[in-house]
Amino acid sequence: MRQGLVPAGTAAEYDLSGVAVAGRISAPEMALAAATEALKASETSAEDIGLLLYTGVWHQGPDGWGPQAYLQRHLLGDDLLAVEVRNGCNSTFSALELAAAYLQASPGIPAALVTASDNFGTRLIDRWNPGAGVSFLGDGASAVVVSTTAGFAELRSLCSATFSEMEEAHRSGVPLFPPNATAGSALDYGARSTDFQRKAESDGSWVRLLLGHQRHNLECTERALEEAGVAARDIRHVLVHSMPRQAATSYLKILGFSLERSTWDFSRTVGHLGASDHVAALHHLLSTNRLGAGDHVLLCGFSPGVTYKAAVLRIRDLDPTQRRKAQCSGL
Structure with a gap:
């Protein structure tokens, strides 16, 4: 607000105090960082991942290219199913739903990786004015390992x-x-x-x-x-x-x-x-x-x-x- 990016009245009305901005870091790079941390924290090896579901709501990179391949090349390798899932802001939910069903149907696969990532710093959307009633858009990435073995949380x-x-x-x-x-x-x-x-x-x-x-x-x-x-x-x-x-x-x-x-x-x-x-x-x-x-x-x-x-x-x-x-x- 001090920089004049958000009108004072709008900031007060929405009561939002901050927005995460990634700058020039691409969404796939952020997804790779989140996925790397998820594997490390869950003590899951890349070889255990039999399914990668990559999600996001905004443009991920060059048109005609799949960002999931970026994570395969730099983290997971090729011996798995890797798919981009597009279901808007609910994409992570849908990916989790698909991952759970896939693991149940594939007893030989111990784990799946679900990632989400977006960088909204492009000229085709104004993060500071996305439309009346719409929250300001923040950049970020997340990743979860979905496993058939016990983790810190159980999907009920x-x-x-x-x-x-x-x-x-x-x-x-x-x-x-x-x-x-x-x-x-x-x-x-x-x-x-x-x-x-x-x-x-x-x-x-x-x-x-x-x-x-x-x-x-x-x-x-x-x-x-x-x-x-x-x-x-x-x-x-x-x-x-x-x-x-x-x-x-x-x-x-x-x-x-x-x-x-x-x-x-x-x-x-x-x-x-x-x-x-x-x-x-x-x-x-x-x-x-x-x-x-x-x-x-x-x-x-x-x-x-x-x-x-x-x-x-x-x-x-x-x-x-x-x-x-x-x-x-x-x-």
């Missing part, structure tokens, strides 16, 4: 839902062809959302769509809690996407939680990290000793589609050595 449930009737909400007013990037057009989610709401209010569908959006959010979260065998009162922390204070408060209220039970106090310091929000927040809780054995953590969010995700983790017994090693790297 992971649920998905979709409300495709609202898919236009994130593209309204923008032609399907040519793609924005090829035309050099900047992304403005705020303008698209405003255009979508205007049309929905005009045809009388806005209230129904809004209620449907809230219902899908709630039902997905309730299903994740039920499948994990816990109630809302059993959740120690709720991990959410980075949002302005008012948006986060409203979102959590729909799910039956207060802002104080969430990791919003952390996310307000780094901005919206694309698909890394939840893993970064989990790392923060562990590194600040805010989690203990037996704690249940709820991760939830929504992204363009509209897709909804919710997962419940149970923290396992961590001695001081294990806690130092956890680093959000082994599920």
Whole structure:
């Protein structure tokens, strides 16, 4: 704000105090650093990884090139399935869901690696003005090792839902062809959302769509809690996407939680990290000793589609050595 990058009124309204900026470090380079740390912390060797799922929400490098190959070349080698997963801000959830199913179906493969990485410092998006109601965009990367052996946390449930009737909400007013990037057009989610709401209010569908959006959010979260065998009162922390204070408060209220039970106090310091929000927040809780054995953590969010995700983790017994090693790297 002191540099004039964010209007004082907007910063006060959103109550966001910082944004992580990576400068010229590319998303694949950040992903490699996160993945290297995840393997080291979880004491998993590269040879044990039989699946690499690379996620992100923004452009990763040269068009027509796959960033997952960069991690293969510099860390993992070629004897594994490596795929880029694109599911918006919920990409890490989807990758975890795919990884769990892959490991269950492949008993000879002990572990999978899920990475997420984004650098928003490009001219096709303004991180300081991404659109009305959208959080400032922060750069960052995360990685988790998903294993069939015990790690610092156990994935108790992971649920998905979709409300495709609202898919236009994130593209309204923008032609399907040519793609924005090829035309050099900047992304403005705020303008698209405003255009979508205007049309929905005009045809009388806005209230129904809004209620449907809230219902899908709630039902997905309730299903994740039920499948994990816990109630809302059993959740120690709720991990959410980075949002302005008012948006986060409203979102959590729909799910039956207060802002104080969430990791919003952390996310307000780094901005919206694309698909890394939840893993970064989990790392923060562990590194600040805010989690203990037996704690249940709820991760939830929504992204363009509209897709909804919710997962419940149970923290396992961590001695001081294990806690130092956890680093959000082994599920």
